[in-house]
Amino acid sequence: MNINQNPIILNVDNLHASIQDTEILKGINLTVRSGEIHAIMGLNGSGKSTFAKVLAGHPDYHVTQGSIQYEQQDLLELSAEERAQAGVFLAFQYPIEIPGVANSQFLRLAYNTVQAKRGKEELDPLEFDDFVREKMKLLEMKPDFLDRSVNEGFSGGEKKRNEILQMALLEPKLGILDETDSGLDIDALKIVAKGVNHLHNTGNAIILITHYQRLLDHIVPDFVHVMEAGRIIKTGGKELALELETHGYDWIHNDQKRAAGAST
Amino acid sequence: MSETMANDYLDCLLNALPADSWNSGAQDRLDWLRRLRNEAIDQAGRLRFPTVKDEEWRFTDVSPLAKLPYKPAQKTSALRLSDIQPFCIAESAHRLVFVDGFFSPDLSRLSKDNQFIIGNLAAPTLTKTPLAEAHLGQHVQFRDNFFAALNTAFLQDGALIVLPENCAVSAPIHLLFIATQEQTTQYPRCLLIGERNSQATVIEDYVALGANAYITNSVAEFSLADNAQINHIRVQRESGSAFHLASSAVALEQDSQYRSVSITLGALISRFNLDVEFNAQAAECTIDGLAMIAGRQLADTHTRIDHAKPHCTSHQQHKCIVDDSSHAVFNGKIIVRPHAQRTNSSQSSRNLLLSGKAQIDTKPQLEIFADDVKCAHGATVGQLDNEEIFYLKSRGLNELIARNLLTYAFGAEVLDRIPVPSLKHTLEQAILNKTTQNS
Structure with missing residues (x-):
């Protein structure tokens, strides 16, 4: 674990969130500073994806308690599009297909909307074409990607690469990758990881949500958090992921029991 | 509405008819046409004005129309080319323009050395063609279609396209029907005859200048001989106060291919009937439709595909997007006759509701009397x-x-x-x- 005194990008305090009166998140605390990579691991149903959606502003989830500070703003006051414009990016576990809308059209619309909101220059189709093709090289994407409808008929790997391409275009301060590794073969995983590593710098932060240690071989986290039943129950460095891989999630319970036993 | 009222409606329309509106100099040559019109008048008189009690009109209340016996449109001063410029289609080398149902030679564009016949039906040279006599009014079922009968009864003029054998027209043919008058009825008509191995793309386009209330009552007949291939794009972008009642009838001979896309955007109340008849084996049709309406618009599409012969293929995709308090109706009937084995037919009706007050009625209707067939259909209604x-x-x-x-x-x-x-x-x-x- 490295000691980082960079500015805090995200501060989550005692976050509780529900969907249709069912509480999913039950008091999450998390601080993310710029330059950091955090991995959140946990079993299915532990609340990892819900946490990602709450950060991105999904309207179905209601925050019932706690707060989220993002870059000195109350994130919960912002709509999903305002969060995106402010630099929060969620790479979806299941990206949506939009038949009939060309990927190039969609990417440029998103890019220019966000650029305009940030007071930066918008690009016309020709300029954008050059710009996006440069970014696509990073992810080893074929040029015909641009002409196809958004995610329609894309393989799992292509969809995930398209998500990272969007991240590359929108240049977020906080990138949240929701199980970006699921369904990827090892080659695609390496390409995606290379892209993420390339985009990561001291001015931004990344939260990786994953089941598996595999991704963390390629994107090395500064912190690993384990979620269970809507809470972060253990935090450690990158070695925690390895221990989980070796011992399984039950190991944490035993570990906690031992810790509890030792303190009495 | 009672039958008497329907007859009153017809009488009212008939009384308004000019003494002889059809090409008066050529009366003696047009016995067939007069017979056809008289038959249509008889049929219209026999049929009732449709009401919501008729199964075919269950969701579409045209009773407001019965109170509006709009007189046939009269020929008015010519429009300028600049008036129609917004509607012109760059790729189209051949354009027939009808203003309120009347042919406008000045606005039309016809290349001289045509390999095929294109013009207005009322032109003396065209009414004489035996082909017009053989096909006009022979495909549309006006014997049970009140509005098609009215169209035939009040037939003034229309578009005629005859594609001779082996003739392939590469540039699209644009048939532009412009409504400019208020409280009148226009009766556009199209007849396309595609002979063996002919090919063409035809755009049938209904537009308006201004926001007038008027009635368009149109009929299109397409006859495709062996191996003819026709693309038919139908665009209904009438004024938002207009009434649009239309019938298309398509007759397909062996190995012919008919592909159509029908787009419905305009009119307060619109009804479009499309009938496709497979008259011989191994013909194919693809008929796609999109209706996108809002406000208080009603758009009704009724299609009927008759697999009367074996080995034919039909594909249909119909989509409706309804917003505000609008109402879309789709009724897609597919008939597979007892001997029409190896029929391959698919139909999909997909609908998008953008508002809680909008309404969709969709009814796939399959009547299958043969056993060795492949028929798939599905209907969905959803929101974003x-x-x-x-x-x-x-x-x-x-x-x-x-x-x-x-x-x-x-x-x-x-x-x-x-x-x-x-x-x-x-x-x-x-x-x-x-x-x-x-x-």
């Missing part, structure tokens, strides 16, 4: 998906743009089938603008 909207918002797009983009995407699949790029682009823009206005 919240996950999809969230996805777009998470990329920085606002709610309005996200909804518009998804609405557009829903319709784009049908627009993509239009093989004329500039028209496709115009309609894409019309749909994007429409979504923006409605929101």
Whole structure:
């Protein structure tokens, strides 16, 4: 674990969130500073994806308690599009297909909307074409990607690469990758990881949500958090992921029991 | 409405008819036409004005029309080319323009050395062709279609296209029907005769200058001989106060292929009947439709595909997008006759509700009397998906743009089938603008 005194990008305090009166998140605390990579691991149903959606502003989830500070703003006051414009990016576990809308059209619309909101220059189709093709090289994407409808008929790997391409275009301060590794073969995983590593710098932060240690071989986290039943129950460095891989999630319970036993 | 009232309606229309509106100099040559019109008048008199008690009109109340016996439109001063410029299609080398049902030679564009016949039906040289006599009124079922009977009874003029054997017309043929008058009825008519191995793309386009209330009562008949291949794009962009009642009838001979895309955007009340008849083996049709309406519009599409012969294929995709208090109706009947073995037929009706007050009635209707057939059909009604909207918002797009983009995407699949790029682009823009206005 490295000691980082960079500015805090995200501060989550005692976050509780529900969907249709069912509480999913039950008091999450998390601080993310710029330059950091955090991995959140946990079993299915532990609340990892819900946490990602709450950060991105999904309207179905209601925050019932706690707060989220993002870059000195109350994130919960912002709509999903305002969060995106402010630099929060969620790479979806299941990206949506939009038949009939060309990927190039969609990417440029998103890019220019966000650029305009940030007071930066918008690009016309020709300029954008050059710009996006440069970014696509990073992810080893074929040029015909641009002409196809958004995610329609894309393989799992292509969809995930398209998500990272969007991240590359929108240049977020906080990138949240929701199980970006699921369904990827090892080659695609390496390409995606290379892209993420390339985009990561001291001015931004990344939260990786994953089941598996595999991704963390390629994107090395500064912190690993384990979620269970809507809470972060253990935090450690990158070695925690390895221990989980070796011992399984039950190991944490035993570990906690031992810790509890030792303190009495 | 009682039968007496229907007859009153007809009488009222008949009394308004000019003494002889059809090409008076050639009366003696037009016995067949007079017979056809008289038969249609008899049929119209025998049929009732449709009401919601008729199964075929259950969801579409045309009773407001019965109170509006709009007189046939009269010929008015000519429009200038600049008036119709917004409707012109770049790719189209051949254009027939009808203003309020009357042919306008000045606005039309016909290349001289045509390999095929194109012109207005009332032109003396064309009414004489035995082909016109053999086909006009022979495909549309006006014996049980009140409005098609009225159209035939009041037939003044129309578009005639005859494609001789082996003739392939590469540039699209644009048939532009412009409504300019208020409280009148125009009776446009189209007849296309495609002989063996002929090919063409025809755009049947209904537009308006201004926001007048008027009635368009149109009939189109398409006859495809062996191995003829016709693309038919039908665009209904009438004024928002108009009534549009239309019938298309398509007759297919062996190995012929008919592909149509029908786009419905305009009119307060519209009804479109499309009948496709397989008269011989191994013919194919693809009929796609998109209706996008809002406000208090009603758009009704009734299609009927008759697999009367074996080994024919039909594919149909119909989509409706309804906003505000609008109401879309789709009735898709597919008949597979007892001997029509190896029929392959698919039908899909997909509908998007953009408002809680909008209404969709969709009814796939399969009547299958043969046993060795492949028939698939499905109907869905849904709203915009919240996950999809969230996805777009998470990329920085606002709610309005996200909804518009998804609405557009829903319709784009049908627009993509239009093989004329500039028209496709115009309609894409019309749909994007429409979504923006409605929101």
